[in-house]
Amino acid sequence: MIRFAWLQFRMQAAVALAALAVVAVALxxxxxxxxxxxxVSGIATCQARGNCGPLISSFQSKLxxxxxxxxLYFLGIGAMFVVPAIIGxxxxxxxxxxxxxxxxxxxxxxxxxxxxxxxAVKLGVVGLGAMATAGLFSLMxxxxxxxxxxxxxxxxxxxxxFIRLGLVQFATRGITxxxxxxxxxTLGVTTGVLIRRTIPAMAATxxxxxxxxxxxxLWIRPHLISPAHRTVALTTANISGLAEFGNSSxxxxxxxxxxxxxxWILSTQTIDNAGHVFNAATISACRDSNFRACGAGLGxxxxxxxxxxxxASRFWAxxxxxxxxxxxxxxxxxxxxxxxxxxxIS
Amino acid sequence: xxxxLEASGLGKKYGRRWALRECTLAVPAGRVVGxxxxxxAGKTTLLHLAVGLLAPTSGTIAVFGGRPxxxxxxxxxxxxxxxxxxxxxxxxxxxxxxxxxWLNPGWDSALANGRIEQLGLDPRQRAGSLSGxxxxxxxxxxxxxxxxxxxxxxxxxxxxxxxxxREFLQDLMEIVAEYGVSVVLSxxxxxxxxRVCDYLVVLVASRVxxxxxxxxxxxxxxxxxxxxxxxxxxxxxxxxxxxxxxxxQSTLLVRTEAPVLDPAWIVKPVxxxxxxxxxxxxxxxxxxxxxxxxxxxx
Numbered sequence: 001m002i003r004f005a006w007l008q009f010r011m012q013a014a015v016a017l018a019a020l021a022v023v024a025v026a027l028x029x030x031x032x033x034x035x036x037x038x039x040v041s042g043i044a045t046c047q048a049r050g051n052c053g054p055l056i057s058s059f060q061s062k063l064x065x066x067x068x069x070x071x072l073y074f075l076g077i078g079a080m081f082v083v084p085a086i087i088g089x090x091x092x093x094x095x096x097x098x099x100x101x102x103x104x105x106x107x108x109x110x111x112x113x114x115x116x117x118x119x120a121v122k123l124g125v126v127g128l129g130a131m132a133t134a135g136l137f138s139l140m141x142x143x144x145x146x147x148x149x150x151x152x153x154x155x156x157x158x159x160x161x162f163i164r165l166g167l168v169q170f171a172t173r174g175i176t177x178x179x180x181x182x183x184x185x186t187l188g189v190t191t192g193v194l195i196r197r198t199i200p201a202m203a204a205t206x207x208x209x210x211x212x213x214x215x216x217x218l219w220i221r222p223h224l225i226s227p228a229h230r231t232v233a234l235t236t237a238n239i240s241g242l243a244e245f246g247n248s249s250x251x252x253x254x255x256x257x258x259x260x261x262x263x264w265i266l267s268t269q270t271i272d273n274a275g276h277v278f279n280a281a282t283i284s285a286c287r288d289s290n291f292r293a294c295g296a297g298l299g300x301x302x303x304x305x306x307x308x309x310x311x312a313s314r315f316w317a318x319x320x321x322x323x324x325x326x327x328x329x330x331x332x333x334x335x336x337x338x339x340x341x342x343x344x345i346s
Numbered sequence: 347x348x349x350x351l352e353a354s355g356l357g358k359k360y361g362r363r364w365a366l367r368e369c370t371l372a373v374p375a376g377r378v379v380g381x382x383x384x385x386x387a388g389k390t391t392l393l394h395l396a397v398g399l400l401a402p403t404s405g406t407i408a409v410f411g412g413r414p415x416x417x418x419x420x421x422x423x424x425x426x427x428x429x430x431x432x433x434x435x436x437x438x439x440x441x442x443x444x445x446x447x448w449l450n451p452g453w454d455s456a457l458a459n460g461r462i463e464q465l466g467l468d469p470r471q472r473a474g475s476l477s478g479x480x481x482x483x484x485x486x487x488x489x490x491x492x493x494x495x496x497x498x499x500x501x502x503x504x505x506x507x508x509x510x511x512r513e514f515l516q517d518l519m520e521i522v523a524e525y526g527v528s529v530v531l532s533x534x535x536x537x538x539x540x541r542v543c544d545y546l547v548v549l550v551a552s553r554v555x556x557x558x559x560x561x562x563x564x565x566x567x568x569x570x571x572x573x574x575x576x577x578x579x580x581x582x583x584x585x586x587x588x589x590x591x592x593x594x595q596s597t598l599l600v601r602t603e604a605p606v607l608d609p610a611w612i613v614k615p616v617x618x619x620x621x622x623x624x625x626x627x628x629x630x631x632x633x634x635x636x637x638x639x640x641x642x643x644x
Contacts, residue, residue: 008434103429103430104434106394107485110398111449112452
């Protein structure tokens with residue numbers, strides 16, 4: 001049965017291999033240059049000398065000048081997001097549904113192999129192919145962008161950064177893409193088995209997977225490990241600015257150095273000396289953008305900033321958790337498929 | 347007489363509609379069984395239940411005494427060609443034969459390759475480019491090369507042209523003679539079945555109306571014609587299947603095991619086609635169902 005599953009999968013496997021080969025060539029050609037820029041930047045030893053900030057900025061601006069590197073960095077992230085969705089749509093959804101539509105399941109299920117085994121082997125062969133494809137892609141991408149990720153991880157600051165624990169980057173590095181691929185694939189197979197028509201199943205797979213891709217980083221990942229907190233005393237001298245949340249809420253931003261390097265900042269709150277959340281909009285000078293008077297006024301209030309964050313050191317813990325979650329979901333979906341194929345389908 | 351296929355009170359419901367109901371049937375071994383009935387009578391449902399593609403809603407069905415498709419041994423004992431002979435369009439004939447060998451422990455590759463060669467098919471040809479007749483032959487080859495004890499064919503010849511139809515049935519007869527396999531094949535074309543079947547099951551409006559040895563069925567049915575007469579005045583052992591009357595004359599199709607001795611009748615034998623059509627036309631028949639044959643899905 002494994003050979004039969006391979007016989008049906010070999011064309012798709014060849015396409016995947018060809019795509020991986022193209023990616024490998026593109027990254028192998030440009031990767032050494034990115035690594036070279038990093039090596040000559042002196043970032044590797046900057047922590048001992050305490051001059052990381054300017055060295056990283058210089059490294060990043062050199063990268064920005066290399067349009068091809070910048071392009072590949074973002075293309076890699078985009079492609080890594082799309083690959084599991086494509087796997088789910090084009091490998092998952094048609095896997096059983098195409099057989100139901102063409103009637104060939106009546107041929108397959110009357111051979112000397114039970115349909116449970118038929119499904120299990122097909123899921124195994126194509127599922128492992130999906131995981132291998134995503135895994136290899138992620139391995140290459142993680143290698144290629146590791147100088148950029150390392151540099152970003154050393155930089156302190158509250159701007160949108162290029163850290164690997166970032167909202168967007170995280171799922172395109174390390175081992176989580178394997179989990180995403182396994183999940184997207186089984187999601188495709190399951191929607192196919194439930195809807196029983198290939199094109200609607202592909203659309204449903206795309207919609208459901210995209211939804212999960214949005215929900216996971218925004219609402220689930222931050223809570224996988226309870227976040228760390230840090231408080232910073234705010235003085236007239238170290239306030240870096242005001243951040244507006246909603247219409248009438250102004251948060252006082254701490255200095256960039258207050259944010260732990262490489263950390264995923266979940267929230268920043270201003271707390272007054274009574275322990276309550278402080279809204280800078282209550283001070284008219286701040287509301288009217290009179291920054292000098294506002295800063296002076298705030299400095300007298302003995303405010304502190306509460307930073308809620310996930311430290312950079314938790315990257316691999318998050319990687320394992322998220323991978324495990326998606327693999328567990330894939331196992332559940334596999335169970336649903338098996339149950340459905342055994343019980344209902346004719 | 348051992349039964350290859352035994353159904354008892356078998357029923358299959360789709361939503362609220364019964365596609366097959368109260369089907370009790372025993373198909374003896376070593377026979378070529380024709381399953382006839384109008385479109386939508388439940389033939390395909392019955393065959394899918396027999397190969398385990400469907401599970402019954404009520405009652406039981408057994409193949410060689412076991413549940414259909416229950417494990418690889420059971421699957422190996424039954425060869426099946428589904429309606430329209432589905433194959434994998436993108437795989438070649440050779441791929442199909444290789445897959446057959448991988449999936450079936452009892453695969454006879456000499457038989458499979460020999461048949462493909464005999465049919466004049468190129469093993470490198472994709473199955474999607476075969477004609478309907480060639481595809482049916484490929485599907486039959488796959489079904490027979492696993493060396494089943496029972497071969498089940500669902501409307502195997504419906505989509506074939508008359509020449510391909512004849513060749514297919516001829517090949518089937520050769521296979522039966524050579525390997526002693528029992529066959530169940532469905533069709534709504536009685537004329538074709540007449541040539542090959544020695545056992546007949548008539549399915550109308552989701553119920554079995556008639557089942558039996560073709561010779562015995564022909565021997566026990568007679569067409570009587572004579573002066574107009576009320577069918578209820580016939581002897582008790584003569585069951586009227588169909589009655590037609592003109593002003594002066596009555597023509598009846600009766601079933602009886604005893605000879606018809608009444609000199610008022612002219613007694614003629616019936617053809618299999620007339621016999622089957624009479625049962626198909628019978629409103630509800632012995633099962634007293636008022637369903638139309640057309641209102642039921644197969």
